[in-house]
Amino acid sequence: MATIKDVARESGVSIATVSRVFNDSGLVSEDTQKVVREVALRLNYWPNAVARSLITNRTHTLGVLLPDLHGEFFSGIIRGIDRAARAEGFHLLVSSSHADTEQLIVALRSMRGRIDGLIVMAPDVDAPSAIRASAGDMPIVLLDAGESAGYDGISIANFDGAYAAVRHLMRLGHRRVATVTGPARNLDAQQRLGGYRAALADGDGECDPRLELHGDFTEPSGFEAASQLLRLEPRPTAVFVGNDHMAVGVLGALTDAGMRVPDDLALVGFDDIEMARYLTPPLTTVRVDTFALGECAVRCLLGRALGRAGGEPRREQMPTTLVVRRSCGSTRPGPVEVAGRRVPQPWADPAEPA
């Protein structure tokens, strides 16, 4: 692999000139520039990014630390990150599957010097401080974390989304509305539960602790929770499920038990995973725009990394949208959902904005 020296020698100029050709390009004469570029092309030369980083202290690379890469949620986020980063000429150094904060720190440490900024989705609540210690003064954006002081952060409007979903159920006449929660330590789960409770309180719904069933965001846990739900006396007439994966499990259990959705029990999920619209009945749910979340994180991060922004930590919140389909038994279905679809699909679910 040719280096700057090879190009300099072949071109009959100094390495400084070659370097200038590939950077400033203003201080080099047309003729010299032409020669150098030709030689570089012939030798298939391109500046070594590592050597360049060492002296400039800039890598044009963003570190991305996620708990997982699987599923639509993470897939959407990383896609948004990728698009936005590429648009600014940045690469992505990705590491995922961190079981705990310690593993995350190990990954972060080994990125030292290789990245200009960091996007982190921390599994634990205690992660941020540990991260800061290992990250030096590198700009960091927290994805979906709490109000950690001193960090830029982007969160999801979990509370609002859950509130809108439950309020929708109550407008349909439901007073006894159950919920299936996510993991207790999970912030999204906590906030969604908060929205559920608030909507219930604001709309004179029944506030019964037994109506709060516990899941862990997985489909089997939804199945389990639904089994418990069916044993409640009196039985709730609707259920707000903390995410769509659990809602799939709930739907399965209800169908098994011979319950009709939404007639016997109305159902609303959260996330709007792709599958939601293809369930029977199509699932009413709260949409989270994960792509935009990723994009937003990059914009926020580059604002700091490139010194465009400064001062106060910025906190942004990604809005959510209630997507009404048939599982909630809405009496007034909205227009056909068309986002991202190119062809009319008459068999698809009706939907309406929140």
Add this chain to the structure above:
Amino acid sequence: MATIKDVARESGVSIATVSRVFNDSGLVSEDTQKVVREVALRLNYWPNAVARSLITNRTHTLGVLLPDLHGEFFSGIIRGIDRAARAEGFHLLVSSSHADTEQLIVALRSMRGRIDGLIVMAPDVDAPSAIRASAGDMPIVLLDAGESAGYDGISIANFDGAYAAVRHLMRLGHRRVATVTGPARNLDAQQRLGGYRAALADGDGECDPRLELHGDFTEPSGFEAASQLLRLEPRPTAVFVGNDHMAVGVLGALTDAGMRVPDDLALVGFDDIEMARYLTPPLTTVRVDTFALGECAVRCLLGRALGRAGGEPRREQMPTTLVVRRSCGSTRPGPVEVAGRRVPQPWADPAEPA
């Protein structure tokens, strides 16, 4: 951010000794080592990966070039890559969304010096040679590409999977079996079409060019194709669809037209996306283990990058599995599919191996 010099000074040793502590660790006395480690911890020192790479010419990073990051297919692949790479202490430098080969080359060039090896899923047929020119002597693994000479490559058993799917339909008594293909230039699509044709020829099925409908792997294109399919005279009794996304569109169009699946028309897809089991009826399809595909790519690549392997280019093929659900009208449903699921789901689809 502390450097090796800071640690050396604070520890009262030379930078060479500090370096040894963080590398060999055999040639340094216990005492010195202890002091250095303490100081390093206090100063929050960790070797700068970029500087280290410059001299060792090893980055412990793998480049990953994919056409997209969206959807289960890519999500599964990159997850497999991530896991396998992490297990070997490697990072991932990811770049995606390359519309054409030129964009891909630009991305590749800017990775120069930053990666020890490359995993590429090239959108175009002409990509490999361009890649080689820009990659120097870096080890490369091609994902899902043809028989490009001189490269390690991992492909999917598209032909076998399609063959098994269509053969299954014929065993169920179907003779007039249609297909919906993917993009003409797409290798997967070509191979799946090949498997369809071969199974038809081997099993005295009807070989009618009109039975080959063209799609582009998107759901709307499946919807369109199904509309054409319904106008065929005589109407086929079964259809093998080139991927699950199109199969969803086909199913929608058939349902719209009042056709019953599988009674009026049997349906088989390809990929086994998560949604497949939740459709009505659950979709019989050919499973591709994308996770294993990614893992395999990393193993193959590291074999070369770490100098473990040599000589002949290796070509591996990921096997596929026919997952029988209800959309094909199989008269003998297999055991309940349990892979990756922790809780029995009695309402779930029956399945059987190929």
Add this chain to the structure above:
DNA sequence: TTGTATGCGTTATCAT
């Protein structure tokens, strides 16, 4: 066991 000195490929700072 430890220190000195060189070089990795590049940019940046001086010169000229």
Add this chain to the structure above:
DNA sequence: ATGATAACGCATACAA
């Protein structure tokens, strides 16, 4: 407009 040379942070051959 161009060249010589010192950094950048580290690993390593060689010396001690």
